[in-house]
Amino acid sequence: MPESFTHVGLASRVVLGAGSLDRVADEVALLGTDRVLLIATRSARDWADLVERSLADSFAGRIDEVTQHVPKEKADAARAKAREVGATGIIAIGGGSAIGLAKAIALTAELPIVAVPTTYSGSEMTPVWGQTEGGDKTTGTDLKVLPKTVVYDPVLSQQLPLKVTAASVANALAHCVEATWTEKADPITEVIAVEGARALREGLLQVLVSPTDLDARSNLLYGASLAGSALASAGTGLHHKLCHLLGGTYNLPHAETHAAVLPQVTRVKAPEVPRAKARLEAALDTTDLAAGLFDLFTTAHVPTSLRELGLSEAKSVEAAESFEAKTGTDVRDILARAWAGERPEGAS
Template sequence: MTMTFEHVTLGQRVLFGSGAAAANLAGEVRRRGAGRVMVIATPSARPLAERVCRDVDVALWWDEVVQHVPVPLAEAARTAAAAHGVDLLVCVGGGSAVGLAKAVALTSGIPVVAVPTTYAGSEATNVWGMTEGRTKTTGVDDRVLPETVVYDATLTTSLPVEFSVVSGLNAVAHCVDSLWAPRTDPVNRLMALEGARVLAAALPRIAAGPGAVAAREQALYGCYLAAVAFASAGSGLHHTICHVLGGAFDLPHAPTHAVVLPHVLALNAPAVPERAARLADALGRPAGPGQDPAAAAVAALHGLCRDLGAPARLADLGFGADDVAEAVRRVRAAAPPSNPVPVTEAAVTALLTGALTGAVPGPR
């Protein structure tokens, strides 16, 4: 069988080292010759950000950070950056802080250095997202790709177990979506499967011992692989659904990914049995003799989520039965045509209803 594909790898500098964030960040600021640094971090992350930036001359601290990046907030941050003559953006925190830095970079071209403290993975992609009028719009632009990422596992040890779990499953979602996203190819599928393997091994260790730096290093490594794969493969049905639920219904980002992902896998896996088998193997629960690979993959993912104590019902996140019809319309309008199975009204309704009620997912 011949192979034909086009693969794009994004150019980015990665500095990985536990306990080295402050030194690596200061060195990166010096290397770039930046003199007007804007640091984006939530009020709760400010003490950590101050430690990370202890050797950096900060021109502007910005602590107004909201998930899904409302457009007015992005505009306010852009105005402040311009008023202070900012020449480098440093974001310290999770996906919302990275997302706001990207929104500023999108129109200003100011370079971004990201210091992640969760496993969201946004720091390794050129994808931006903003919300206006209950609609979350996403796009791809190389200006928003952080030029440097500073990874330090010690910055994640204070992350509560429950959030570590859902953030890690957000990274697993990047892996799963990359298996059939619009631009998927053998290279990013390989990274996605390795990311899934590493995350599936690391997350239970983090749940058992939140201070385990070695496990958190592995989780950061896995989330980086997942994000690089996702940036190359593009956004699939799972992320379409989660963007709709976040933008239109203001559901929390990472928990929504954790709830929805097994149901999307249950819908798509039967159409790609070879990839499903490889995913089940990566998750550490390979298909047994004669077992349907789709069923094995869904059971493996559902078992991981269950064992980690992840949320299982959209109803617990603020989504109701009365919201299903609107969500179905929005998902179908935005769903990628390359999805392995048709994104019919019945299919999306069943998927969202199962996620709403916490039904045990299974191949359809």
């Protein structure tokens, strides 16, 4: 019999399959949206052009410039654009930056979002929003920003460079792993997180051999969806708080920062949840979770040190001091190891 728990699942309509981009206009119509603001990352502009044409008279306007960590000025401009065109809904095509900008609009305007992810951030499955101002990243949770519909088309990520793919998978794996040790973690989120980690590892190893394989790309989208679902229910903890500090204050690349920090936080936090640790180790085919993550990222050529991302050792120490001042948690050892890129102890 499982331990007592309370689980909160968040509902989104999920459509996955090759060619499902063709269904976006119909999915928008199901929501009753007749004035659509389209947001797309630069790499997704060709796909956005197809969606724009399919929307016909429902197309209201478009934003093609997005920035990671959602700077406040970008969020304000996007909100103004939504008001200007009289938007009644949003389509976001691209990675976490495009979806994050859509969330910034929905937070104040309460517009439904149809998300079409082209990477594996998992943001599309969560009610978590973020915004950066003056070097500080603020995050929050609000059901208004949870996309109503998520359309996963593996064709859109088929040509995603391996470097970007691997870093994005590291981001998704961080969602899976941390979802097992937060205060709100429960047996259901644990099962979702473990299956997500299995699919992500399998898909990543597949694309390293065959980058355009649609089955592999589908596996990664499936894993990313589960990762986002687990994070949405379990919330975030030490790992994500650290990454938000590093990204918001020092403008480090979001996905790669996860890869550098996750193995070091896992070394400290995973022993607190031995059952989940063992299940994740089985899913990732390793005898030590922290070292297994580090080795997987190394195999995929994702940077595993903050030094490689351009953070100086002095800034790393400064970040640890700032984090402790704000939270009371000493992370000096974690960040020192993450800066140096040390393989976690405890593995052969």
